[in-house]
Amino acid sequence: MTSTADAATRPEAGKASGRPGRTNTKHASQRIGGGLGTRIAPYLFVAPAFIVVFVFVILAAINTFRLAFTDSTLLKPGKFVGFQNFIDLFHDEYFLTALLNSSLYVVCVVPFMVILPLILANLVKGNGRIMGFFRTAFYMPVVMSAVVVGMIWTNLLDSQGLINSILKGAGIINDAIPFLTNRWGILFSSMFVTIWLGLGYYMVIYLTALANIDESLYEAASLDGAGPVRQFVSVTMPGVRSTMVLIMMLSTISAFRVFNEVYVLTNGTAGPGGMDMTMSMLIKNEGTGIQARTGYASAISLVVLVIVGALLVIQQIIQKRGED
Structure with missing residues (x-):
């Protein structure tokens, strides 16, 4: 009777002992799969952006570097010519003119872009309506399209x-000013438009920096x-020094690459x-069209x-020396 009872209970014991084994295996596989999915998920989210950047930025930059040492055109791949393109550049009148115009743009525009938005931000930093x-109103030009801006200023x-x-009606001038x-009229008019467009954008950046200055400094x-x-010079400007450097960098890049x-x-x-060619315009003229080089x-x-x-x-060197 004992052996018969043992035999009868063995299958049940086997079943009972088998269930936990299958359950543990199932849970373990779920944990492994869940952990793998958690690790992969962030990469899947950034993959589309990474692909876009890789194709349209990294590969494009590498291809630009490769093409710079060839005589490639739009219709033929060209052959390796070494530094000949760079030698030809400094004998090209249009390139020298574009280099001069873009350099003047940086020298004339950047100081205004650093100082004027700061003054503007300091004037409108209150909370009133x-x-x-x-x-x-000052930020409105930033969101305007280039076509609208062109129509207004033209x-x-x-x-x-x-x-x-x-000016003619007021009797100040007899002949129209050749803006x-x-x-030079076109170049300096373009600089004025650039400053007008950038004031609101950099003003917003300065407003954020001004909000971090301790009011007790002004009280003291x-x-x-x-x-x-005196407060502006002694408190405000030192308080936003790092922001001024950032805006100097951003405006320098924008000014040298001016196009619109x-x-x-x-x-x-x-x-x-x-004669008002800029570097970006020269790149566009040389790199587009049927006869593009x-x-x-x-x-x-x-x-x-x-x-x-x-x-x-x-x-950066000037900034570090100023801090030392």
Whole structure:
């Protein structure tokens, strides 16, 4: 009887002992699969952005570097020519003109881009409705399209435009100011438009930096007899020094690579005789169209990269010496 009872209970014991084994295996596989999925999920989320950056930025940059040392055109791959493209650049009148114009753009625009938005931000940093209105109004040009900006300023600066009409009507001038017909008139008008467009954008960056300055510093300066100008120089500017350096870098890159303003105001002609050509416009002219010289345009792009990189390094050196 004992053996029969044991025999009868063995299958049940076997079943009972088998269930936990299968259950544990199932849970273990779920844990392994869940852990693997958790590790892979972040990479799957960033994969589309990484693919886009890899194809359109990294591969494009590598291809530009390769093409810069060839005589490639749009219709033929070309052959390796070494540094010939770079030698030809410094004998190209259009390149030298574009280099001069872009360099002048940096020298004339960047100081205004660093100082004027800071002054503007300091004036509109309050919380009232009127300050909110002014902040919105100053930021409005940032969201305008290049076509709208071009139409506005072309109508204002034309020989028969609003500005010349007002000046003539007031008897201040007899002949129209050649804002859009003279080489230097076009260049400095484009600089003014660039500053007008950038004021609101950099103002917002400065507003964030100003919010982090301790108000007690202003109170202490006021007790010491410092007026608004002295407080601005002694408290505000040191408090946003790192932001000023950031904006200097951003505006330097934007100014040297300027395209839209000059292109729109000259209707794509780069001024009389192409004398208002900038580096970005030259790259566009040389690198597009049926007769595009892609190798030559790539060489210009590399020169722009080197110059902008050198400017940023110089700014960093100046900043570090100022801090020391």
